[in-house]
Amino acid sequence: xxxxxxxxxxxxxxxxxxxxxxxxxxxxxxxxxxxxxxxxxxxxxxxxxxxxxxxxxxxxxxxxxxxxxxxxxxxxxxxxxxxxxxxxxxxxxxxxxxxxxxxxxxxxxxxxxxxxxxxxxxxxxxxxxxxxxxxxxxxxxxxx
Amino acid sequence: xxxxxxxxxxxxxxxxxxxxxxxxxxxxxxxxxxxxxxxxxxxxxxxxxxxxxxxxxxxxxxxxxxxxxxxxxxxxxxxxxxxxxxxxxxxxxxxxxxxxxxxxxxxxxxxxxxxxxxxxxxxxxxxxxxxxxxxxxxxxxxxx
DNA sequence: CTTTTTCCTACTGAATTAATAGACTTTACT
DNA sequence: AGTAAAGTCTATTAATTCAGTAGGAAAAAG
Numbered sequence: 001x002x003x004x005x006x007x008x009x010x011x012x013x014x015x016x017x018x019x020x021x022x023x024x025x026x027x028x029x030x031x032x033x034x035x036x037x038x039x040x041x042x043x044x045x046x047x048x049x050x051x052x053x054x055x056x057x058x059x060x061x062x063x064x065x066x067x068x069x070x071x072x073x074x075x076x077x078x079x080x081x082x083x084x085x086x087x088x089x090x091x092x093x094x095x096x097x098x099x100x101x102x103x104x105x106x107x108x109x110x111x112x113x114x115x116x117x118x119x120x121x122x123x124x125x126x127x128x129x130x131x132x133x134x135x136x137x138x139x140x141x142x143x144x
Numbered sequence: 145x146x147x148x149x150x151x152x153x154x155x156x157x158x159x160x161x162x163x164x165x166x167x168x169x170x171x172x173x174x175x176x177x178x179x180x181x182x183x184x185x186x187x188x189x190x191x192x193x194x195x196x197x198x199x200x201x202x203x204x205x206x207x208x209x210x211x212x213x214x215x216x217x218x219x220x221x222x223x224x225x226x227x228x229x230x231x232x233x234x235x236x237x238x239x240x241x242x243x244x245x246x247x248x249x250x251x252x253x254x255x256x257x258x259x260x261x262x263x264x265x266x267x268x269x270x271x272x273x274x275x276x277x278x279x280x281x282x283x284x285x286x287x288x
Numbered sequence: 289c290t291t292t293t294t295c296c297t298a299c300t301g302a303a304t305t306a307a308t309a310g311a312c313t314t315t316a317c318t
Numbered sequence: 319a320g321t322a323a324a325g326t327c328t329a330t331t332a333a334t335t336c337a338g339t340a341g342g343a344a345a346a347a348g
Contacts, residue, residue, distance in 0.1 A: 001231075003304090004306065005305080005307095007233070010255055011255070014254070014255065024324095026325095027324085028324090037307065039309080040307055040308085042326085043327095046325080056324095056326090057314095057315085057324085058313070058314045058315060058325045058326080059314050059323065059324050059325075060314095060316040060317070060323045060324060061315075061316065061317095062314085062316090062324045063324075063325085064325085075258060087145075088145060088146050089146060089151070101179065108282055109282070110278035110279065110282035114219060114270070118265075121262075121266070121269065122265070122266065125265065126258070129258045133254075134254035134255060134257075134258070136254075137254040137257055138252055138253070142252050147335090147337085149337075168293095170294095171293085172293090181337080183338065183339055189294090190295065200293095200294060200295090201293085201346080202294045202295080203291090203294075203344095204291065204292045204293065204347045204348075205347065206292075206294065
């Protein structure tokens with residue numbers, strides 16, 4: 001399961017994608033619209049800024065904006081930033097790999113093979129899920 | 145990520161599948177062969193027995209056996225038993241569904257759609273991963 | 289009636305999650 | 319210069335989950 005932190009991050013980013021190129025957005029505004037505790041959201045956005053997903057401006061008239069175009073931000077990278085590994089086993093993780101203690105050999109592990117498969121399918125979907133696609137889908141669903 | 149509990153459960157079940165129809169297997173034996181803390185494994189096997197995945201016999205000559213054929217036990221059900229939901233969001237979970245607080249409407253949520261997709265692909269793979277298939281794969285990989 | 293094995297209840301330490309508090313810094317505007 | 323409006327940063331905390339342990343009760347076999 002995704003952590004609340006990660007869910008909040010995704011919701012905030014979708015909101016910012018909607019406001020793309022319409023000037024900085026306050027933490028306060030996002031927190032209210034998306035029902036996220038302000039202080040918690042603060043920490044999340046700060047982390048996303050440090051990872052160069054967001055850009056920020058301090059002081060009056062400040063706020064947050066996307067660092068890149070909505071079509072260049074996908075859920076795979078957001079989830080990795082917020083929750084760490086996407087794979088279900090450390091031994092099939094691309095970014096957080098760790099050897100399996102239980103297994104004799106990775107080559108012959110029939111379990112590993114399954115989760116390698118799950119990982120690949122999952123990354124395929126998440127990697128293709130960009131903010132602009134999510135937005136587009138929401139809009140098209142509204143008119144139906 | 146899978147919990148250790150779930151990983152232990154899978155390894156134990158694969159071991160029991162290997163010994164299918166060769167008489168009851170002791171907790172002790174599984175614990176040693178698979179490097180699992182005995183007391184912890186005890187609790188896990190007990191849970192699997194209550195879920196009718198395993199059958200047990202007490203006393204001398206006792207031990208654990210699979211309740212069903214190895215071809216009838218898949219990773220989807222094991223993971224649900226051990227770790228709960230497989231879906232990444234409560235609002236797309238089949239067995240542990242909960243409404244999303246953040247979302248206005250599930251119908252028009254562009255985020256939900258992505259994770260519905262991930263869930264379907266994941267269940268497809270895990271549901272098809274039966275103990276006998278895992279065993280077969282391990283054996284075929286050994287001879288290579 | 290003793291040995292072997294599973295069954296059951298309760299507990300614990302460590303880590304993670306989901307926040308909250310409060311002071312600091314930067315910027316725009318008057 | 320002064321002030322209000324933002325984001326920045328460090329620390330703390332309460333609750334929950336995870337991973338495992340302890341110790342004895344119950345059942346079956348011989």
